[in-house]
Amino acid sequence: MAAKWEPKNKNILITGAASGLGAAYAEALLNEGAKNIAVLDIDVKTGENFVSKLNETYNNKAIFIKCDVSKEEDIKNSFNNVLNKFKRIDLLINNAGIMSDTDSMWRLACDVNWEGLVSFTMKAVKHMRKDEGGDGGTIVNISSTAGICKLNFLPIYCGSKGAVLHFSQSLASAPFYDNTGIRVLTLCPGPTATKLMEGLDNRIVETTDMNQLQSLNGIPVQSVESAVAAMMKLLKDGDNGSIWLSANDKPALELTPQINKYLAELEKLTLP
Numbered sequence: 001m002a003a004k005w006e007p008k009n010k011n012i013l014i015t016g017a018a019s020g021l022g023a024a025y026a027e028a029l030l031n032e033g034a035k036n037i038a039v040l041d042i043d044v045k046t047g048e049n050f051v052s053k054l055n056e057t058y059n060n061k062a063i064f065i066k067c068d069v070s071k072e073e074d075i076k077n078s079f080n081n082v083l084n085k086f087k088r089i090d091l092l093i094n095n096a097g098i099m100s101d102t103d104s105m106w107r108l109a110c111d112v113n114w115e116g117l118v119s120f121t122m123k124a125v126k127h128m129r130k131d132e133g134g135d136g137g138t139i140v141n142i143s144s145t146a147g148i149c150k151l152n153f154l155p156i157y158c159g160s161k162g163a164v165l166h167f168s169q170s171l172a173s174a175p176f177y178d179n180t181g182i183r184v185l186t187l188c189p190g191p192t193a194t195k196l197m198e199g200l201d202n203r204i205v206e207t208t209d210m211n212q213l214q215s216l217n218g219i220p221v222q223s224v225e226s227a228v229a230a231m232m233k234l235l236k237d238g239d240n241g242s243i244w245l246s247a248n249d250k251p252a253l254e255l256t257p258q259i260n261k262y263l264a265e266l267e268k269l270t271l272p
């Protein structure tokens with residue numbers, strides 16, 4: 001399937017979009033002609049300020065809706081709210097995520113990074129699927145290089161991002177696209193210059209042997225612009241089920257062949 005996708009005339013919902021990468025994706029999509037963008041975030045003040053600024057430039061195409069993606073009631077209400085306003089959602093970007101493996105935070109982090117993403121995805125599939133009267137669409141799930149690398153200081157974050165990747169690929173498996181007309185895409189950003197990367201020492205798992213973390217001290221962090229460029233590339237060119245890496249300020253690199261090859265090898269071992 002050769003995907004041809006443009007932001008023009010699309011209604012878009014992005015979670016965790018008041019700041020950081022989500023906000024940068026929202027602005028880039030409006031800049032390329034998106035019809036409407038719903039910015040969902042737990043941070044009301046930052047979200048409202050951001051949306052007012054967007055609306056000055058982009059002619060009232062953005063709305064802010066408070067949504068804590070760890071809360072099912074918030075997800076349900078905000079999804080319905082966006083649908084009432086836009087009538088159709090063409091693109092969902094499940095971007096909200098936190099990095100916190102501490103004893104007091106890891107369960108919440110799993111709800112945000114993983115369960116919230118699943119809930120939004122399943123609601124969007126139901127709404128978009130062509131075989132049940134929808135118009136098809138695109139869902140982008142944000143994983144991370146932490147989903148494909150082992151980090152002993154962030155095992156829970158790595159696990160949640162690995163789950164995002166495998167969930168997305170499993171859901172996208174044939175004949176999903178033929179039945180639904182929905183592309184499910186996964187982006188794995190590497191370390192990128194946002195607040196997420198600040199004060200990491202206070203958010204690592206409490207039993208960490210510090211050697212691996214210290215060995216990564218000072219590794220380069222890519223620009224937000226590079227992650228945005230990768231998002232645009234996969235939105236425009238990504239086939240259903242594809243997985244993309246955005247790291248070290250390099251152009252987006254498709255990882256689907258490597259990951260499919262590795263899974264196919266393992267699957268062989270599971271056959272009788």
Ligand SMILES: NC(=O)c1ccc[n+]([C@@H]2O[C@H](COP(=O)([O-])OP(=O)(O)OC[C@H]3O[C@@H](n4cnc5c(N)ncnc54)[C@H](O)[C@@H]3O)[C@@H](O)[C@H]2O)c1
Pocket residue numbers: 015016017018019020021022040041042043067068069070095096097098099112142143144145188189190191192193194195196197
């Ligand atoms: N920055 C990186 O290095 C990097 C690398 C790989 C993956 N990612 C992923 O990209 C996504 C965005 O990260 P970022 O760097 O922009 O982070 P960030 O911390 O800069 O921004 C995250 C945004 O999510 C919002 N948020 C937090 N908890 C929320 C909740 N419960 N409900 C709704 N919104 C909530 C925050 O208010 C904020 O606006 C995350 O899923 C993250 O895991 C980031």
